[in-house]
Amino acid sequence: MEEQKDYQAGTFTINMVNSDFSGDDDIVVPVKTSDESIINRDTVLKPKDDEDNTSMLMTFHDSKPSVLVVVLTFVASISGFMFGYDTGYISSALVAIGTDFGKTLTYGEKELITSATSLGALISSIIAGLSADIVGRRPVIMSSNILFIVGSAIQCGAHSLWVMIGGRFVMGFGVGIGSLVAPLYISELAPTKYRGRLVIINCLAITGGQLIAYAIGAGLTQVNNGWRILVGLSIIPPLVQLVTFFFLPDTPRFLISKGKIDEAEKVLKKTYNSASDDLIKTKIEELNNLNKILPGNNPLQKTWNGIKEIHRVPSNFRGLIIACGLQGIQQFTGWNSLMYFSSTIFEAIGFQDSTAVSIIIAGTNFIFTIVAFFVIDRVGRRRILLIGIPGMIIMLVLCSISFHFIDITFSGSTAVIDNSDGSVSGWGIVVIVAMICFAASYAVGIGNVPWQQSELFPQSVRAVGASYATATNWAGSLVIASTFLTMLQNITPTGTFALFAAIGVVSLVFVIFCYPELSNLELEEVQQVLTGGFNIVASQKLAKAQRLSSKEIDVEKKSTGEAFIKV
Ligand SMILES: O[C@H]1[C@H](O)[C@@H](O)[C@H](O)[C@@H](O)[C@H]1O
Known part of the structure; x- marks a missing residue:
């Protein structure tokens, strides 16, 4: 069942379709924002998981790698x-x-x-x-x-x-x-x-x-x-x-894990040419939050916890x-x-x-x-x-x-x-x-x-x-x-x-x-696919939806000749 939701991310209001990986038929479908003038169209934001309506995964859809x-x-x-x-x-x-x-x-x-x-x-x-x-x-x-x-x-x-x-x-x-x-x-x-x-x-x-x-x-x-x-x-x-x-x-992911936010920001800007400053900040925040997930005061403790986490x-x-x-x-x-x-x-x-x-x-x-x-x-x-x-x-x-x-x-x-x-x-x-x-x-x-x-x-x-x-x-x-x-x-x-x-x-x-299909999925998003099973069928549908959605972005880009919003 698809349900329209309003999500608040920084200054942006985004309408989204909720996602559910528990069944084979439900997949994330990116939809348009309510305010196309604010959000850079090279970005796709998706809810991270079903219970967490506020966390987002952000994908930059640059037409070419920088x-x-x-x-x-x-x-x-x-x-x-x-x-x-x-x-x-x-x-x-x-x-x-x-x-x-x-x-x-x-x-x-x-x-x-x-x-x-x-x-x-x-x-x-x-x-x-x-x-x-x-x-x-x-x-x-x-x-x-x-x-x-x-x-x-x-x-x-x-x-x-x-x-x-x-x-x-x-x-x-x-x-x-x-x-x-x-x-x-x-x-x-x-x-x-x-x-x-x-x-x-x-x-x-x-x-x-x-x-x-x-x-x-x-x-x-x-x-x-x-x-x-x-x-x-x-x-x-x-x-x-x-x-x-x-x-x-x-x-940038490593730099953020070491608290070197300014350096990470510089690299992200050079990596995603067409992303706005606000979006870069949102991405940094997202990566920073993901970093905090693993407990530990020093790298050794974190690694040890990582070894435990990977099994648990x-x-x-x-x-x-x-x-x-x-x-x-x-x-x-x-x-x-x-x-x-x-x-x-x-x-x-x-x-x-x-x-x-x-x-x-x-x-x-x-x-x-x-x-x-x-x-x-x-x-x-x-x-x-x-x-x-x-x-x-x-x-x-x-x-x-x-x-x-x-x-x-x-x-x-x-x-x-x-x-x-x-x-x-x-x-x-x-x-x-x-x-x-x-x-x-x-x-x-x-x-x-x-x-x-x-x-x-x-x-x-x-x-x-x-x-x-x-x-x-x-x-x-x-x-x-x-x-x-x-x-x-x-x-x-x-x-x-x-x-x-x-x-x-x-x-x-x-x-x-x-082995599920992982092409075109955001690095942080692959985890959702692997939650609750190997989810082969769901992964194939999601990968296909993402491929089509990014194709659509490319086509629109070509026809308008400008960077645009597609969320
Ligand atoms: O991906 C590489 C590649 O296929 C090489 O030809 C092989 O020698 C390596 O073992 C493999 O890891």
């Missing part, structure tokens, strides 16, 4: 690039290192070098959320730059296995911090309508970084000690990010289940086994130029991340997962079947394949095609959607929630990196890919029942 938002997104995404480059170069470096450490590396040693970064990232992602709340998102990103630089330098000069592993471990600390804080930073700054896309810019930087690392790796295979150049180059981007961040601000408050806990669930799915469906070991796999199948084939896989991942960029806010996060995951399952089954006919056996540190005539069999080609299609299905959905994790949590527990989810990602990556080659040896490639496919089926069921 220059500052774009600059901040790109600079923050250098962390994504480092994540991609550092996890990407290892595939070709493992082949290129050859006997540079005085011996041929065994599969176990290759796994150690690879997984050291995941282990470092796992540890740092646990503490990065807490640090981001205490000292700020910006300084924490800057500290990751130092770790990247030190880690790269150690690896560049490594002449033994353990020094190399040490360097990868230190670098992993930087990767873990960057992987958590960069998307958090971006999603806190992004206007609602563009949040999905702006966070995907960071994902594009990850997949682009992996692709570039593969390409440079391929170019340097014949160069003596070429892998050291490959690693050394990774010192440049963190240096650039470190210097640039000296001149950039932290997020059902909507937070649902957010946590989704965030960790999606990150787990991303890792345990096996994509990174290709990322880290594709050269090794293709070498095993019998390809002469295995690194080139790996570039095609990384390139597909990058290109389909661009596709995700265009569809994530329009088609929606849930739908792209429901398209991508079934595609992945089919391709994994195909890989599993093909490997059965390829007949590879692993002995010690080498793979033996029955290709006496030196050519790649028809089934080998099927594996490649299936892996390319797998990469496409992965990149369009589960490769990116989990990194939208920050939107699942209210401000009070956002960093803690993002920590849990990022740690799940790196724990999964660590398990895959440290067991994949051993799994190939022990349960055969057929068994390994069948296992990934089975995990894919469970993942699909999880998404169908637990």
Whole structure:
């Protein structure tokens, strides 16, 4: 039942339609104000919950993200690039290192070098959320730059296995911090309508970084000690990010949590060009009130309370289940086994130029991340997962079947394949095609959607929630990196890919029942969706209503050529 209400917000009187998420049919519908001359039309105000008629959620409907938002997104995404480059170069470096450490590396040693970064990232992602709340998102990103630089330098000069592993471990600390804080930073700054896309810019930087690392790796295979150049180059981007961040601000949400209201106001003004001063003030008030929700006199107490809240408050806990669930799915469906070991796999199948084939896989991942960029806010996060995951399952089954006919056996540190005539069999080609299609299905959905994790949590527990989810990602990556080659040896490639496919089926069921549509919803608004259940149907309707309403605003903007009111 829709009920017209008058709401008082500052000097504005707004007529609103009440909202109710308890049933599947009721959704928030923004309506026009009674006084169109006062309220800026780039704003939508909605009641926060049913019992609380006075609290509002405010959405700025800017037609484009401001220059500052774009600059901040790109600079923050250098962390994504480092994540991609550092996890990407290892595939070709493992082949290129050859006997540079005085011996041929065994599969176990290759796994150690690879997984050291995941282990470092796992540890740092646990503490990065807490640090981001205490000292700020910006300084924490800057500290990751130092770790990247030190880690790269150690690896560049490594002449033994353990020094190399040490360097990868230190670098992993930087990767873990960057992987958590960069998307958090971006999603806190992004206007609602563009949040999905702006966070995907960071994902594009990850997949682009992996692709570039593969390409440079391929170019340097014949160069003596070429892998050291490959690693050394990774010192440049963190240096650039470190210097640039000296001149950039932290997020308004963090600044407000520290009581730096004036600074927050300045950033908000630059983030939302067309919002009036009064509206900025209302937004600050709203964020300030949300901050006070979490008890505690100092950041440590607040964090501890945040950890408790995330488990106790059902909507937070649902957010946590989704965030960790999606990150787990991303890792345990096996994509990174290709990322880290594709050269090794293709070498095993019998390809002469295995690194080139790996570039095609990384390139597909990058290109389909661009596709995700265009569809994530329009088609929606849930739908792209429901398209991508079934595609992945089919391709994994195909890989599993093909490997059965390829007949590879692993002995010690080498793979033996029955290709006496030196050519790649028809089934080998099927594996490649299936892996390319797998990469496409992965990149369009589960490769990116989990990194939208920050939107699942209210401000009070956002960093803690993002920590849990990022740690799940790196724990999964660590398990895959440290067991994949051993799994190939022990349960055969057929068994390994069948296992990934089975995990894919469970993942699909999880998404169908637990992941609501969150595109176009205000960060603070997602909590309403997660109250009382996963509310899949209600969320889809709400996301659709919000998309249509913001489209309507855009159309009106175009026709009148001016900023206008739509509440
Ligand atoms: O989103 C990224 C991306 O899909 C990368 O290709 C993958 O290596 C990472 O593990 C993942 O988190």
